[in-house]
Amino acid sequence: MSDAQPPQPFVPKAAISRLSLYLRELQQLIRNGDERTSSTKLGALLGFTDAQVRKDLAHFGQFGTPGIGYRCADLIDAIRAILGTNRPWPVAVVGMGNLGRALVGYGGFAQQGFKITVGFDVDPRMVGSTIENIPVHHLDELAKITAAAGIKMAIMAVPAAAAQQVADRLVQAGIEGILNFAPVTISVPNAVSQVGVDVAIELEQLSYAIVTKLQNS
DSSP states (O other), rough: OOOOOOTTTTOOOOHHHOOOOHHHHHHHHHTOOOEEEEEEHHHHTTOOOOHHOOOOOOOOOSSTTTBBBBHHHHHEEEEEEEHHOOEEEEEEEOSSSSSHHHHHTTTTTTHHHHHHEEESSOOOOTOOEEEEEEEEEEGGGGGHHHHHOOEEEEEEEHHHHHHHHHHHHHHHHHHHEEEEESSSSSOOOTSSEEEEHHHHHHHHHHHHHHHHHHHHO
16 A cells, blocks of 8 residues: 555545545444455445545545555555644634533544643633643633644634634634634634534534425425
């Protein structure tokens, strides 16, 4: 199996998203004791064609052996290298309310290479506390602490009304990637990557699917 090649220009965003899905399935195959898989099996697990799997991987290099398939461990290593998760990523959480505390307590991030190392808030009741062994500092210390810790990625779990202001402070502090759980769109410079997570939108999509199914039944 060859080493992963640098990403080619204009890789479709959907293809990159599917890499994460492939990674999860490969990790599950390893847990199940499977050392090898194929594009056909990997695609079937996710509802994709084998051609789609091969096309997605081909954006980044040549993997596996024709007629034999992929060694799961090797393909996991290659995908993690492509996604940049073959190194640990320290992450800050801004907003230590119910959602922020739940995110800090979630162990799945560390399993994928993301370690929440610090939290920030403006509530005097939260500042100075420790949650799941994670220290909580005042938001005013954001730039100093993230710079010292080399943190480039942050999760925002703040109310919608505060989201843009917090995003601005994250950008000023040198944060380059923001995962936004606030139910509002934020504006950041092109150099800063952002992903919005709105659970209500996903529930609306489920609602539409259910209603449509009922109407057509």
